[in-house]
Amino acid sequence: MLTIHAATALRRTLDEEPVVDEAVAVSDDRIAAIGPLAELVERYPQARVRRWPGTLGPALVHEDRVPAAPTPRERIHALLRLGATAVRADRVPDPELRVAARRSGVAVLEAPRPPTLVPSARADLAVFDDEGTCVATVLAGRVMHRRA
Incomplete structure (x- = not known):
């Protein structure tokens, strides 16, 4: 199933400044595409769109x-x-x-790697609110944690 994850803002790396109106399309356990939300919705009209409050980025x-x-x-x-x-x-x-x-x-x-969002990588995403609290965690394309 294809899912588009959208949030108030998106960052591709932990060091990058967040940008608005961008999202991540996830197919199975992989990132299919990253880009403007409107373009992803047009490109993948069958996709489910999940909207999260906060900043979406790579999981930690x-x-x-x-x-x-x-x-x-x-x-x-x-x-x-x-x-x-x-x-x-x-x-x-x-x-x-x-x-x-x-x-x-x-x-x-075994060796640390910098978290980053790139197409074809495993879909490991996290959403954090303005206080830095995790709102949601996506592990290999599946929502594994969602704050109530």
Whole structure:
């Protein structure tokens, strides 16, 4: 299913200034296109359009310790609530935690990589409000966290 994710603003990298009226088209688990919302809607008329409050951009790579929680699965879900879809390998030394990350689709990275949105890349997106709180996290094209 094709989905267009649109927000108040979009940034392709974490360092880039956000721009308005742009969106990300996602097909299955990949970014199909990035561009002006009106152009994406015209190009993909069958797509579902999800509108989010805040700034849409690449999901984060978690650089700190994985948050505490009762189970490994809940610890990994805590990353998604923070807007992260990847974590550094040295932050998940516990084998059960690595299994939980793999099952959920959270990437465990041996070397850090800068988060960026580019066509054909895995559709890992996050939306943050003006205070920096994660509003939604999209992992490989699926909404895995949405703030109520």
